[in-house]
Amino acid sequence: MTMKKIILACTLVFAMFTTAFADEPKQATTDATTIQTTTAQTAADLNTQAAPVEKAVTPAPAPAPPVPAKKEIKVNRTITIGMFLVIVGITMSIVVWSAKRTKTAADFYTAGGGITGTQNGWAIAGDYMSAASFLGISGLISVYGYDGFNYSVAWLVAYITVLLIVAEPCRNAGKYTLGDILAFRTNPKPVRALAALSTVTVSLFYLVAQMVGAGKLMALLVGIPYKTSIIGVGILMVGYVVFGGMTATTWVQIVKAGLLMSGAFLLSLIVLFKAGFNPIGFFADVVNSPHIQDHVSKMLLKDGITISGQEAGQRFLEPALFLKNPLDQISLGMALVLGTAGMPHILMRFFTVPTAQAARKSVIVAMWIIGGFYVLTTLLGFGAALHVTPQGITQVDAGGNMATLLLAEQLGADIAPILGDIFLAFLCSVAFATILAVVSGLVLTASAAIAHDIYVNVIKDGHADQHQQVFAARITSLCVGAAGIVIGLLAEKQNVAHLVGLAFAVASSGNLPVVVMSLFWKKFNTAGVAGGLIVGTVASIFLVMVSPNMTYPKVVAAGAQKVITAMEQKQAELPAGTQLAEADAVALAKARVDYEKNKDGTSIMGLDKPLFPLKNPGILSIPLGFLSAIICSLLFPSRRSEEMFTEVYVRQNTGIGMAKAIDH
Amino acid sequence: MSEKKYDWLAIAENPKFKELHHKKTTFLFGWWIFSTVYYFLLPIGIAFAPGLFKVKIIGAINFGYLFALSQFFVSWGLAHYYAHVANKNFDTLTKELIIELG
Numbered sequence: 001m002t003m004k005k006i007i008l009a010c011t012l013v014f015a016m017f018t019t020a021f022a023d024e025p026k027q028a029t030t031d032a033t034t035i036q037t038t039t040a041q042t043a044a045d046l047n048t049q050a051a052p053v054e055k056a057v058t059p060a061p062a063p064a065p066p067v068p069a070k071k072e073i074k075v076n077r078t079i080t081i082g083m084f085l086v087i088v089g090i091t092m093s094i095v096v097w098s099a100k101r102t103k104t105a106a107d108f109y110t111a112g113g114g115i116t117g118t119q120n121g122w123a124i125a126g127d128y129m130s131a132a133s134f135l136g137i138s139g140l141i142s143v144y145g146y147d148g149f150n151y152s153v154a155w156l157v158a159y160i161t162v163l164l165i166v167a168e169p170c171r172n173a174g175k176y177t178l179g180d181i182l183a184f185r186t187n188p189k190p191v192r193a194l195a196a197l198s199t200v201t202v203s204l205f206y207l208v209a210q211m212v213g214a215g216k217l218m219a220l221l222v223g224i225p226y227k228t229s230i231i232g233v234g235i236l237m238v239g240y241v242v243f244g245g246m247t248a249t250t251w252v253q254i255v256k257a258g259l260l261m262s263g264a265f266l267l268s269l270i271v272l273f274k275a276g277f278n279p280i281g282f283f284a285d286v287v288n289s290p291h292i293q294d295h296v297s298k299m300l301l302k303d304g305i306t307i308s309g310q311e312a313g314q315r316f317l318e319p320a321l322f323l324k325n326p327l328d329q330i331s332l333g334m335a336l337v338l339g340t341a342g343m344p345h346i347l348m349r350f351f352t353v354p355t356a357q358a359a360r361k362s363v364i365v366a367m368w369i370i371g372g373f374y375v376l377t378t379l380l381g382f383g384a385a386l387h388v389t390p391q392g393i394t395q396v397d398a399g400g401n402m403a404t405l406l407l408a409e410q411l412g413a414d415i416a417p418i419l420g421d422i423f424l425a426f427l428c429s430v431a432f433a434t435i436l437a438v439v440s441g442l443v444l445t446a447s448a449a450i451a452h453d454i455y456v457n458v459i460k461d462g463h464a465d466q467h468q469q470v471f472a473a474r475i476t477s478l479c480v481g482a483a484g485i486v487i488g489l490l491a492e493k494q495n496v497a498h499l500v501g502l503a504f505a506v507a508s509s510g511n512l513p514v515v516v517m518s519l520f521w522k523k524f525n526t527a528g529v530a531g532g533l534i535v536g537t538v539a540s541i542f543l544v545m546v547s548p549n550m551t552y553p554k555v556v557a558a559g560a561q562k563v564i565t566a567m568e569q570k571q572a573e574l575p576a577g578t579q580l581a582e583a584d585a586v587a588l589a590k591a592r593v594d595y596e597k598n599k600d601g602t603s604i605m606g607l608d609k610p611l612f613p614l615k616n617p618g619i620l621s622i623p624l625g626f627l628s629a630i631i632c633s634l635l636f637p638s639r640r641s642e643e644m645f646t647e648v649y650v651r652q653n654t655g656i657g658m659a660k661a662i663d664h
Numbered sequence: 665m666s667e668k669k670y671d672w673l674a675i676a677e678n679p680k681f682k683e684l685h686h687k688k689t690t691f692l693f694g695w696w697i698f699s700t701v702y703y704f705l706l707p708i709g710i711a712f713a714p715g716l717f718k719v720k721i722i723g724a725i726n727f728g729y730l731f732a733l734s735q736f737f738v739s740w741g742l743a744h745y746y747a748h749v750a751n752k753n754f755d756t757l758t759k760e761l762i763i764e765l766g
Contacts, residue, residue, distance in 0.1 A: 146728060146729065146732075149729070149732055150706065150710070150728075150732050153703070153706060153732050153735045153736070154703065156735070156736060156739055157699065157703040157735060157739055159739070159743075160695075160696065160699040160700075160739055160742060160743070161696065161700075163743055163746060164692045164695060164696045164699075164746065165692065165696060279725070280722055280723040280724070280725065281723075283723060283724040283725050283729075284723050284724050286724070287724040313724075314718075314720075314724060314726075317724060317725070317726055317728070317729060318714075318717060318718050318726065318728060319710045319714060319717050319728055320710065320714065323710075326707060326708075326710060326711030326712075327711075329707045329710070329711075330704065330707045330708065330711075333703065333704065333706075333707050337700065337703060357751070357755065360746075360747060360750060361747070363743070364743045364744065364747055367739060367740060367743050368740065371736045371739065371740060374736070375733070375736055646672045646673055646676045647670075647672040649676065649685075650670075650672050650675045650676055650681065653681070653684060653685055653688060653758075654675075654681070654684070654758050654761060654762070655758070656670060656675065656762065656765070657670055
């Protein structure tokens, strides 16, 4: 029976790739596809939280900027698709191998608890570092300098919370899902239902953002059409999860983390080699680069600041070129630092190891990989700014998302042209593997919540045999994956940039408070779980809906109005009979259209302008989540919950009576 | 799955458990607060002391860059310090407690 499934999976994958190839010839007049984009959209999708505040960084039609030859990203399709197929091949063999070992619910959800600390550490890193980290952060550094690096810090510091507060207690007190931890001393049915709902919400937000990003990235890189990419990625992720469960997902994540680290390491080594292994010289080169100096002075000119030369170069290493609102940054920091520890797909990883010691070790291994990657990112980002130039990078993608890829292409080609192709193809396949690893983890987490919490424990009252449980988990994964594909297809034209930030906001304001209090606070109870989860989640979502992340037509109209006034004034100043320059006339016509289209519009929430001034709701929604969890617990005290606290507390501290995942 | 029955209250009253619990709580929350405060010095510092972040330390490398970089080393250092203390003290205490309970 298992063999049948495997054959089915392989057929599906082949079907998908034949479609990919079948769609190709449209564009494939040459072997190398040339893609160029200047939309800020892709940037926004990949950069997630750091969604460009600026509109496309248009290198204004300034007098002859020293821009090098027009930059393009040339992907060698044969090599790239070949490497993609290698990755698909490797991951499919993983699935075949793990399908044989996936017999019980514990196998499916937690790989039977048989993952070692080190393996789990690599898997956490693979699960956590999305395309946004891989391409987005080095891109931010290459365009905005210091702020990009600064932005990456919180992503590592977040793991201190995971390490000290949640990893070991969760391993000791939990079994498969967030619901298991929360339902321990509360009324299990409503709590499990709520926990599952919250898990599915967070995972879907994250999943949709990843899927849309994946579709756009594949289209941009290899020219596979958006819809084909989404369906292809979707089929692969469903295949991994349905047949291989946690074992396959874990190993896909480990392979991805390995590929990512080797790519980053190799590329950094070349950058360092070029700098003569001298970091001081490297930064001096950055400061002295005329391209960077010019780029910075243009960026600041928009704010009415005039600097040039070395001063401008040095400014690239100083804060506030990108993250201009400190309060927003603090709010984002809070969501990241607390949200990571409340992310269901991260929590779930701790159920795959046999002991608290292994959970501890896995966080430390993950911290070295993740932190090491971000430190290397500095080299990649500044290296790209130095060698590819910010002008070249923003020409290909306004948000800088292609910086790492362009750097690889250029540094490789400097050695030998074919090496540039291979290096670029390798990094494209790392991006491909990254997407697959992250989305599989999310699908598995969401399905575990539905199958284990809702189906087995709420509907079947916990009475389901192993066979039924695994079957339910597989069907749910299929449905969640299908939902992910459908939403991904529908969301093609939507701006999903705020969704990752929203996922972190919900995780930090809804999930984290209730997880921490379940483990550490005696008086916590069912009402507290409900209050914390509902208020934290609703507050985060509401605040984002009324934040500047949304589009406010009246604000757009006001901007257009300014352009109209400026252009009309310019026209009036011209001698009678002369027309505006063509570019100006076009801008004027566009502004008029924009104005008419937007002047009477309102945002999704019917607002003229944002109600909440920050893009990141954490600073308000996190305290709200904690407060409502506390207040609700105190308002509706429960003796049973208090009495059972002793048991939870002893369990989470010592691991005594731990649900043995290895038990079949 | 047959689970052994434990007298949770008795374990909670056990002096070994009390010692473990006390040591762990102090360590975990204390260091968590330290790391959080250290991290938030970064965005808060940028907001209120931007001049400090621009002070050049080595060549073009400024305080801001070194401070952000230090966050990584502080996090790694703390992680290893915790692992060291947990492996040495907390795990030993837990083992002794489990042996005592039989």
